[in-house]
Amino acid sequence: MASDEPFGYRLWRYDGAPGELIPLLQSAQDHFGYIPRRAIQHIAGVTGIPESSVYGVITFYNQFRLQPMGKHVIRTCVGTACHVSGSRMLIDAIQDELGIEVGGTTRDGLFTLFTVACLGCCSLAPVMMVNNETHGRLTPASVRRILRGIRRAEERGAAERGARPTP
16 A cells, blocks of 8 residues: 655655565555656656666556546446346446546546446446446446436536536
């Protein structure tokens, strides 16, 4: 688990001990929400580890992200109960509705889509979570309604704040 120490502080404290790359990457991700190119360059410079090796570690572990996550993170269950109940159709509907693939984030930064092995809500299959809210017994149509409702709420909030709604 990453420390609450700021990213720069962890780099400043780096003493060259083996095994510190993962905590440095975790700190960068905690600080930025993902690991930007400039953080990879900085970590490589401080540690003396080639950027290609740092990148290799980032892409090996699925806990690390090279792109920012959306404001609303969708986790769609693909466990056995959800799979036999049609989770693939839900994923297809989400991808079609949002124009992204699994692991992707919408251009407006509103949604990121993941699949997970199990959400532990088998009696509600098929299931997805949006942030920390669980939605069960879903159909492709209900998934689209949920996503459109979230988008409308975001647009209303933006209008109330006097900002332009997201496209």
